[in-house]
Amino acid sequence: MGVPILKQGYYLIATIQTALTDTDLQGLRDGLIAQIGRYRARGVIIDITALDVMDSFAVRTVQDIAQMGRLRGAETVIVGVQPEVALSMVELGLTLAGVNTALDLEEGLILLDERTKRASKGGEARAP
Amino acid sequence: MRRERRGAVQPDGPPPAPRLKGRTSADLPAENSIPVRSEADIVFARQKGRELAAALGFRSTDLTLIATAISELARNIVLYARRGRIVVKGIERNGGRGIMVVARDDGPGIPNVAQALQSGFSTSGGLGLGLPGVRRLTDEFDIVSAVGRGTIVTVKKWLR
Numbered sequence: 001m002g003v004p005i006l007k008q009g010y011y012l013i014a015t016i017q018t019a020l021t022d023t024d025l026q027g028l029r030d031g032l033i034a035q036i037g038r039y040r041a042r043g044v045i046i047d048i049t050a051l052d053v054m055d056s057f058a059v060r061t062v063q064d065i066a067q068m069g070r071l072r073g074a075e076t077v078i079v080g081v082q083p084e085v086a087l088s089m090v091e092l093g094l095t096l097a098g099v100n101t102a103l104d105l106e107e108g109l110i111l112l113d114e115r116t117k118r119a120s121k122g123g124e125a126r127a128p
Numbered sequence: 129m130r131r132e133r134r135g136a137v138q139p140d141g142p143p144p145a146p147r148l149k150g151r152t153s154a155d156l157p158a159e160n161s162i163p164v165r166s167e168a169d170i171v172f173a174r175q176k177g178r179e180l181a182a183a184l185g186f187r188s189t190d191l192t193l194i195a196t197a198i199s200e201l202a203r204n205i206v207l208y209a210r211r212g213r214i215v216v217k218g219i220e221r222n223g224g225r226g227i228m229v230v231a232r233d234d235g236p237g238i239p240n241v242a243q244a245l246q247s248g249f250s251t252s253g254g255l256g257l258g259l260p261g262v263r264r265l266t267d268e269f270d271i272v273s274a275v276g277r278g279t280i281v282t283v284k285k286w287l288r
Binding site for chain 1: 196
């Protein structure tokens with residue numbers, strides 16, 4: 001089951017809609033990293049609101065996406081970490097260190113606008 | 129491993145004699161034994177565990193903790209043993225209810241269990257938080273492993 005990746009301006013938005021297998025997560029990683037180049041994206045938002053579990057593999061893959069994305073010139077923001085998922089992650093010792101997080105999609109877009117501001121010329125970071 | 133395979137968690141084994149007054153084990157939701165052979169089974173196993181835990185009365189937060197623990201245990205099976213089984217079962221003790229998750233495989237076993245329980249230790253390129261993490265997510269944790277014969281991890285979480 002693939003994760004749809006939406007292009008909005010200079011940003012890519014991946015909304016996870018169901019539980020993902022390890023292969024699905026790796027497919028998401030590879031898809032996002034390829035599309036950063038194809039669409040010259042400066043930011044990536046991964047919405048994990050619907051994800052049932054963030055276990056060690058999922059967290060590692062998300063960290064990989066953020067680090068690989070940064071190497072490709074794009075900032076990644078994880079949005080939609082549910083309270084119970086946050087608790088299980090803390091208990092597992094998985095803190096997503098070094099990865100941007102925001103409450104939801106709206107906050108994630110604001111964060112990306114701030115982070116990518118210097119890349120634009122007129123002050124408005126997002127493409128029309 | 130053959131000896132342990134006939135253990136109490138086997139679904140078609142003899143049911144344990146009910147010891148509690150009032151409630152009997154017949155009130156508990158049926159146990160579920162899920163074969164784990166591929167990564168798709170990891171997702172299936174944690175969903176089945178979540179369902180059983182919900183039927184037992186666990187709340188949303190605990191459901192996620194239980195599902196996450198099962199996910200880690202099932203992934204260990206796929207990574208290290210290739211195939212095994214996750215059994216989820218409602219349990220009772222002193223009038224309290226809980227869920228027991230047994231992850232068993234006939235894989236290579238763990239040479240140094242104490243080391244595997246230390247944070248940061250992993251031989252599969254993972255984050256190395258699998259077993260210590262599972263231990264933190266649950267109330268009781270037990271592991272039996274024999275090199276060349278397999279591993280059985282048993283965890284329990286109690287309703288509060």
